[in-house]
Amino acid sequence: MLNPVTDAFAADLRGRLPDHVFRELAPAYLEEPRGRYVGRGGLLLAPSSTAEVAEIVRACAAARVGIVPYGGGTGLVGGQVMPDGPAPVIVTLERMRAIRAVYPTENVIVAEAGAILAEVQGAAENAGRLFPLSLASEGSARIGGLLSTNAGGVNVLRYGNARDLCLGVEAVLPDGTILNGLKRLRKDNTGYDLRHLLIGAEGTLGIITAAALKLVPRPVQTGSALMVVTDPAAALDLLALAGAQIGEGVSAFELMHRMGLDFLAETLPQVRLPFGQAPEWMVLIDVGLGAGQDPSEALETLFVAASEAGLVSDGLIARSEGQRAEFWAVRESIPLANRKIGSISSHDISVPLSAIPEFIERGGPALAKLGRFRINCFGHVGDGNLHYNVFPMPGETRADHDHLRGDIKRCVHDLVHDLGGSVSAEHGVGRLKVDDLEWYSDPAKLAAMRAIKSALDPAGIMNPGAVLRSPD
Template sequence: MIPPALRERLRAILGPSGLVEETTDLAPKLKDHRGRYVGRTPLALRPASTEALAAAMALLHAEGIAMVPQGGNTGLVGGATPDESGDQVLILTERMRAIRALDPAGDTITVEAGCTLAEVQAAAESIDRLYPVSLASQGSCTIGGNLSTNAGGVQVLRYGNTREQVLGLEVVLPDGRIWNGLRALRKDNTGYDLKQVFIGAEGTLGIITAAVLRLWPRPRARAVAFCAVPDVEAAVTLLARLRTAAGEALTAFELMPEMGLSFVLRYLPGSHRPLATVSPWYVLAEIAAQRDDPAPLLESALEAAMEDGLVQDATIAASESQALALWSLRESMSDAQKPEGASLKHDVSIPVPAIAQFVAEATAAVATRDAGVRLVCFGHVGDGNLHFNLSQPIGVEPSAFLARTAEFAEIIHDLVHAHQGSISAEHGLGRLKLDEITRYHSEVELDLKRRIKTAIDPRGLMNPGKLVKP
């Protein structure tokens, strides 16, 4: 429990809106996005500035009280949820949402951690620029959360992960000290790149409060195609064809299965099947250009692919509304699994040349264990990221299927490891995969991570029980 005197000192630092204490107000913050974890906390802090946060963290650190940062609470691995002990204080960044600077000449934007991704995208668009990280949750996920998990999304193929958009950071360390690394430099060859230590660290080393982000020229035109392909191998071959034809203009390349598409068509209002052809697999591809309309290039490449049997049928969006409708089929795929019952989600990455073999092996392994499992494997084939999701067999109790989480995770993740992949492509480890990662990382790698954690957070007060095991 937080002693009354400490509570009052925190209130004095943070102001009248700086503490969340009522049970009803805290409840939504204590349950993770997927409902796997429900934690407890004596209170949550809502700082409005980096300086206020730093002063509050210094107090908590001196008292040995653990801290759990939380942004939009859209994470999928329990990384922003306090544990069940009730001993951890939640720190919310929702009041820290200023756009500190917009620099069209330098193509940068400086933002605070509580800004939503959508707000940053809109600010970039206001100066005719693009912030390219794009996620289904962009209306509610925050930049601080994106940075802490190194968020990916659908445009990684062209622009890279969140990590590759960052030029500088401001971070409050566990003891309340502030590291001001808000440098808008493309070149800074002065030793260790400290910002990269905090990106993807899931709040276990400190709390990111602001960032200098790269901006890009905004595309003037795009072409979006939905294609039926006979198998995953054809999809991977088509990816190579389109990259050759379009180069860096190929912005996205997404794989979708018929099972997942059928779920979306069943539950997404106003959706319809984009092709007459029903195929086991589909590809959604986008080419974006600065000048000329990319549709003729995409059409020509797809015609050649059809002649070679890589594509069975295809359509290219004739308008922006049609493009958005095609994208909604992909972006709704995860949510469309919910009405079908429990699902086991596996966010993995595989070297692109091995994707087809992995999907074949993993599909067969799952079917051998339970032929009734419905596979919904989709994702960002362009960067090797697959969401290898399993929907429960029809007629099975959801709780019974969820009880097999570890069983199926071991099957799938062992195959991922055999193909030199990663068991977490973009969601992070959080609490969900904390134990599991020890099966796949070498002792040297685990030891290095523990040493970094101990060096920056020797008392283990930052987001304990996540990402790094003691």
């Protein structure tokens, strides 16, 4: 059993750590974006070095006090807040945000876990390189949290998830020892890869304090296009056609439904919409090409071929960086519009690419058996990840349907599971999907995860209740 933070425990820590580590526990550290959880906290600590993180973890291990690692607070599954149980220590790495080193010839950057994603992107740009992880919260999300949740974003199609962009990590393990794993190697077959064990573990196996990250050459020419597709099946055919014509130059391929544009018009009128009348389905294609290649020409050729094949009926090609930014502002503003409308149940799911049309075709009628709802389906169709969110009808609120939330989630997740998909594509498990992990996971996988957790964190102090249910 875990113990709560006490005055005696806090006094002991004050004898071990500098005064600057201790912070007043502001309400922001007990909140999460969707408002589903309110966290508990006994002590907020902001270490400035890996050694200080290790000292905190050693003290918590000895006293059996839980630790909740806190990144940018942008997680959507409650992994950053602990709503019940003994009051924990909250560890924020916001003071550990240094860019330790940049190696342009190696295409590597070493950043501390508290570095904000936009800062890492900027440091890469200053070195003439690109750090391609990109998502809507990049102005506040931190590298440690992004790795701990194996974040995805819009460029997974070309560059992979956060896991694929990490060469090595420095971390503090649950007993307070420091894992010195900041290697910059592409090849290292010396036993178990602990980096990949910590990435995606959501702080349940240790606290990542720094990472060696991959950079890539910056595309010489970039371009974007919005194309109206007849249906999701046509979007998949267009993706295949884009791959055949443009190859690895396709960086992102985003599917959007009319409902997303309707929500933008309703809640964010300052966002400029691309079409006078919102089409039922459209895709946003982003390309990055080398010297001598013209993105506009490539996208025009793609549109002509897609039109001749009956896949697209209309389209817009960005003629400037400003117009390209406007296209992306539409896509990146949809989650904010969703929050303003207020979803009954939101789903971050993935299915095999070929199953996307069937999932969308079956999802609406299945939900209609539970009631009348609005569905906003959008996301990274290039990698099979859809955000499938269910909203009340106009004039109603999500509170009117809160009693159906569990049934809606089960309906969507059952369909995902039936199609061989995942009920958490890029947001993680956190505390929101602990039940889902138990319900849908392969028993062997779940048993192995519990064994790993027990071996590395026998006292269960690391982010208690996240990913795996805390023992009674």
